[in-house]
Amino acid sequence: MAEPTKFDLPESEIPEIWVNLLPDLPGTPSPPLHPATQEPVGPEDLAPIFPMGLIEQEVSTEPEIPIPDEVRDAYRLWRPTPLYRAHRLERALDTPAHIYYKYEGVSPAGSHKPNTAVAQAFYNKQEGVSKLATETGAGQWGSALALGCGFFDLECEVFMVGISFDQKPYRKAMMETWGATVHRSPSELTEAGRSQAEHTSGSLGIAISEAVEVAAGSEDTNYSLGSVLNHVCLHQTVIGQEAIAQMEQAGETPDVVIGCVGGGSNFAGMAYPFLRRRLREGMEIRFVAAEPAACPTLTRGRYAYDFGDTVGMTPLMPMYTLGHDFVPPPVHAGGLRYHGDAPGLSALVKEGLIEAMAIAQTAAFEAAVRFARAEGIIPGPEPAHAIRAVFDEAEAAKEAGEERVIVFNLSGHGHFDMSAYQAYLAGELEDLEMPEDELEAALARLPEAPALA
Amino acid sequence: MAEPTKFDLPESEIPEIWVNLLPDLPGTPSPPLHPATQEPVGPEDLAPIFPMGLIEQEVSTEPEIPIPDEVRDAYRLWRPTPLYRAHRLERALDTPAHIYYKYEGVSPAGSHKPNTAVAQAFYNKQEGVSKLATETGAGQWGSALALGCGFFDLECEVFMVGISFDQKPYRKAMMETWGATVHRSPSELTEAGRSQAEHTSGSLGIAISEAVEVAAGSEDTNYSLGSVLNHVCLHQTVIGQEAIAQMEQAGETPDVVIGCVGGGSNFAGMAYPFLRRRLREGMEIRFVAAEPAACPTLTRGRYAYDFGDTVGMTPLMPMYTLGHDFVPPPVHAGGLRYHGDAPGLSALVKEGLIEAMAIAQTAAFEAAVRFARAEGIIPGPEPAHAIRAVFDEAEAAKEAGEERVIVFNLSGHGHFDMSAYQAYLAGELEDLEMPEDELEAALARLPEAPALA
Numbered sequence A, B: 001m002a003e004p005t006k007f008d009l010p011e012s013e014i015p016e017i018w019v020n021l022l023p024d025l026p027g028t029p030s031p032p033l034h035p036a037t038q039e040p041v042g043p044e045d046l047a048p049i050f051p052m053g054l055i056e057q058e059v060s061t062e063p064e065i066p067i068p069d070e071v072r073d074a075y076r077l078w079r080p081t082p083l084y085r086a087h088r089l090e091r092a093l094d095t096p097a098h099i100y101y102k103y104e105g106v107s108p109a110g111s112h113k114p115n116t117a118v119a120q121a122f123y124n125k126q127e128g129v130s131k132l133a134t135e136t137g138a139g140q141w142g143s144a145l146a147l148g149c150g151f152f153d154l155e156c157e158v159f160m161v162g163i164s165f166d167q168k169p170y171r172k173a174m175m176e177t178w179g180a181t182v183h184r185s186p187s188e189l190t191e192a193g194r195s196q197a198e199h200t201s202g203s204l205g206i207a208i209s210e211a212v213e214v215a216a217g218s219e220d221t222n223y224s225l226g227s228v229l230n231h232v233c234l235h236q237t238v239i240g241q242e243a244i245a246q247m248e249q250a251g252e253t254p255d256v257v258i259g260c261v262g263g264g265s266n267f268a269g270m271a272y273p274f275l276r277r278r279l280r281e282g283m284e285i286r287f288v289a290a291e292p293a294a295c296p297t298l299t300r301g302r303y304a305y306d307f308g309d310t311v312g313m314t315p316l317m318p319m320y321t322l323g324h325d326f327v328p329p330p331v332h333a334g335g336l337r338y339h340g341d342a343p344g345l346s347a348l349v350k351e352g353l354i355e356a357m358a359i360a361q362t363a364a365f366e367a368a369v370r371f372a373r374a375e376g377i378i379p380g381p382e383p384a385h386a387i388r389a390v391f392d393e394a395e396a397a398k399e400a401g402e403e404r405v406i407v408f409n410l411s412g413h414g415h416f417d418m419s420a421y422q423a424y425l426a427g428e429l430e431d432l433e434m435p436e437d438e439l440e441a442a443l444a445r446l447p448e449a450p451a452l453a
Helices: A052-059 A069-075 A087-093 A114-126 A140-151 A162-167 A169-177 A191-195 A204-216 A230-235 A238-250 A265-281 A343-350 A361-375 A381-400 A418-425 A436-444 B052-059 B069-075 B087-093 B114-126 B140-151 B162-167 B169-177 B191-195 B204-216 B230-235 B238-250 B265-281 B343-350 B361-375 B381-400 B418-425 B436-444
Strands: A017-019 A064-066 A083-085 A098-103 A131-136 A155-161 A181-185 A221-223 A256-260 A286-292 A302-307 A316-321 A355-359 A405-410 B017-019 B064-066 B083-085 B098-103 B131-136 B155-161 B181-185 B221-223 B256-260 B286-292 B302-307 B316-321 B355-359 B405-410
Touching: A017 A230, A017 A238, A017 A265, A052 A114, A052 A230, A069 A114, A083 A238, A087 A098, A087 A361, A087 A381, A098 A238, A114 A131, A114 A140, A114 A230, A131 A140, A131 A204, A140 A155, A140 A169, A155 A162, A155 A169, A155 A204, A162 A169, A162 A181, A169 A181, A169 B361, A169 B418, A181 A204, A191 A204, A204 A221, A230 A265, A230 A343, A238 A265, A238 A405, A256 A265, A256 A381, A265 A286, A265 A343, A265 A405, A286 A343, A286 A381, A316 A343, A355 A361, A355 A381, A361 A381, A361 A418, A361 B169, A381 A405, A418 B169, B017 B230, B017 B238, B017 B265, B052 B114, B052 B230, B069 B114, B083 B238, B087 B098, B087 B361, B087 B381, B098 B238, B114 B131, B114 B140, B114 B230, B131 B140, B131 B204, B140 B155, B140 B169, B155 B162, B155 B169, B155 B204, B162 B169, B162 B181, B169 B181, B181 B204, B191 B204, B204 B221, B230 B265, B230 B343, B238 B265, B238 B405, B256 B265, B256 B381, B265 B286, B265 B343, B265 B405, B286 B343, B286 B381, B316 B343, B355 B361, B355 B381, B361 B381, B361 B418, B381 B405
Parallel strands: A098 A405, A131 A155, A131 A221, A155 A181, A256 A286, A256 A405, A286 A355, B098 B405, B131 B155, B131 B221, B155 B181, B256 B286, B256 B405, B286 B355
Antiparallel strands: A017 A064, A083 A098, A302 A316, B017 B064, B083 B098, B302 B316
16 A cells, blocks of 8 residues: 555544644734724633633633543544645646645534634533623634533524625524524614614624624623634644644655635744644744635735724724725635734734735635545635645745655635535636735724834 | 443454345345336346346345455445444533444535445446446535546546536536536436426436436447446445444444435435345334425325336336326435335334334424534434334433433435535424425325335
């Protein structure tokens, strides 16, 4: 039999800690600010909507944070996830590069999102919360939180962006199968929703505002976010830790680590454990963040303080942003249509430790179809962007005649995104342009705040 | 950490042989007959549509058949599949039973079907065939063969039952993503299709007739079937062999093995390796086949010679049948809506070595939703029937106060069947009745043939 294809770890190798990269970040990280006072937000500002266990993680400077047994126990339903060597893809691309992918699509929700959903559900349950409210766009995050709440006997209330609610009834059915309640956003249930009633198709920003309002207004309900925040990126670092152990099994070290970026959590989850090795042990690894050309936060956004939501209910976050009310064109990679990025990740891009590149939608799907035909798995539209970047890297390796080792995060499958493939195969998929004038207008509406270094 | 949940095998443990149960079957198996002569069919009758490699397997009396390296190499993309101990489900059911499930949904097509699809594609490729034609109902088999053909550079032409073609565009997109061509059946492309044009919604029987006609009429095109035949059941025995090794890891032996039955291949794949142990080593294991109450082949059908397709193009097969032109009510478990059953499996049921039970649709979904909330994975409607049978067995164990060990085959996920869950959760799912009068009429139309013992 040929060289190994699949690198599995036993369940005893599920990581026992999360990797907190905060203490490794270059310089002093800029804190989130209260929009009214422009002072750093404190735990008391966040306590109405987050449990203390997560708030502590959000600001912790401990390099490692232990994973509670109850969370590891839930992880065992799908973790450790497999790492594959893409032999067939390498042959199809005729590249000397060695391509590895970590496959997070084996989770019941089909993506990496449950890694943080079960952790968030656990900490909320521990502090006596009985319900979590959240938003979801295409449905990946809503399904993951529905699953996580189910495991810890919490109610789950999801505000789903109107247009997705209409177009993706099956994601809704998935959330309901796991016991969640799903509302079309903008809804009549919140002031934020009623104030935005004219935006009938909704937006992620409006849905966030609705969920935050529900959480802030109820004693026993908290809010839960699926990306961007430090504690979310932290929970995802199980991915990279497993990948390090699996690459050791494979007997190779990566030259480049690649992932797609929306809010940044799947990328951070894969990259941070490797990044720590680069920062502390001088391991030579490049990091490439692939974002959609239609929502090019890292490559075209401004590094500035901005709100996390559209209505302006969140603290001001130091990050790359396209402006909190910028509405990206409706590319199929719904999970990458976010105006901002995780502050930690933004700082690393600013420092040049992570390279960013923008990928056009059709180029991403062209790569995804080639990947599916070689490796079998049909990727979600989000990791399709990472795959496109991998192809470029493999081509560069071929031109350089180098046996470059590429590792990427295949963050989820595309089973609920087949309409996008249908459009691509029918030649009906377009490269949606980033609207320059809208970007400029949105950047002009950035809130007043101190400039970032 | 608690007792182990997941039992993985390294890829070196992918089975090296398929288990051929034919030599173990009690008595002398009745051969398939040529419908015109009523003589046993020979290889020459099958050669126009199957490669000799598969025809030899169809009639082989060797107890073990080696798996070619090329097939094992393709298996490595998803095999070995995990075996899980369902700790959370056991707690939810409050049962002393130990419940294990083998999860075949990790394959790229989402079910056990690729186990035979890649093998069939390989043997056809080896004999110079350039295209495979097949039928598909809900789309599980069509997707698996599209995937398999892609791996071995074969064209793939799928006749998809009309009503599914209309209702399941995403399964079609999946097949096309892997490079297959998909036609709505009945089509204008074949005589069989044109002759059945009035049945606009199509049927599996008609689609089979179309695919067989295409294969029979072309030198370089063969036909491929996703269940029922000996060689198909044979290829699926990788499932049971892995499960035996994984149960050894778990340190337990099953008291009962459960699976759902449509044509019988996922059940056979799980059960046959265990059955050999029962037959040869006297291991005490019960076997339970769960079929839909709306298509109750094993529990209500006749044990007789019948055609495999509606139009009557196939040999006469010795099996439990509801009549070759019986059209089962449209339950969501499309993969279980077949009028017949694998001849080997039928013989084992006839001999009392396998118990059969019929499950109502809503009872299956009620169990599937409870399973999903406990274990995360959302089952396909087909294995939902097996899960219902597992619940009954777990309840019986509780009543008996026994630590019964139950192993079942979770043959696939339900990601492409969420409309069925939607209907169930909305209280709109009905228990479709098996039409008694149509059954009687269909049985009266069984072809003339020798009686079976």
